Amino acid sequence: QVQLVESGGGSVQAGGSLRLSCAASGSTASSHCMAWFRQAPGKGREGVAALTSDGRIDYADSVKGRFTISRDNAKKTLYLQMNSLNPEDTAMYYCAARAAMGWTPTLLREYDYRYWGQGTQVTVSP
Numbered sequence: 001q002v003q004l005v006e007s008g009g010g011s012v013q014a015g016g017s018l019r020l021s022c023a024a025s026g027s028t029a030s031s032h033c034m035a036w037f038r039q040a041p042g043k044g045r046e047g048v049a050a051l052t053s054d055g056r057i058d059y060a061d062s063v064k065g066r067f068t069i070s071r072d073n074a075k076k077t078l079y080l081q082m083n084s085l086n087p088e089d090t091a092m093y094y095c096a097a098r099a100a101m102g103w104t105p106t107l108l109r110e111y112d113y114r115y116w117g118q119g120t121q122v123t124v125s126p
Contacts, residue, residue: 002026002115004095009120014086016124022078022095022117030115031097033107034071034078038091038122045094047108049080052100058107062088085124092119 008020024031035050049069050058057069068081078095096113104112 002030002097004097004115004117006093006095006117006120009093009122011123011125012085013125016085017081017083018085018122020080020082020093020095020120020122022080024076024078024095024097028076030099031076032100033112034095034097035107035113036069036078036080037094037096037108037110037113038089039094039119040088040091043091045110047106047110048093050107051078052107056107060108082122085122087124087126090122090124092121094119 003025005023008018010018012018033050033052036048037045038048039045048060048063049067051069051071066084071078095117097115098113
């Protein structure tokens with residue numbers, strides 16, 4: 001079992017930055033891969049960035065060059081540094097975790113993740 005608690009959301013103007021955090025507790029093995037997803041009003045949930053404990057990273061094309069995912073294994077905390085934010089980044093951001101599995105073409109498949117946080121809201125104004 002893994003419990004995930006996100007923090008760091010808020011309201012910023014376009015061009016601003018935020019850093020999200022996700023504190024994990026419970027089984028380390030069950031959080032081999034951790035990711036950020038987001039869901040904007042009226043849209044489905046989409047993968048933003050993911051990181052495995054052995055260093056594989058995936059980013060959605062829409063955030064490449066602007067967002068950076070990282071993790072502190074000692075603190076069991078996942079981060080998402082978001083720079084150059086624009087209104088299209090407005091969404092509820094969710095942290096997710098899963099155990100190791102066989103190779104997949106992407107780390108951003110929602111249905112691969114078993115554990116989810118409650119989300120933190122990010123609002124970017126023009």
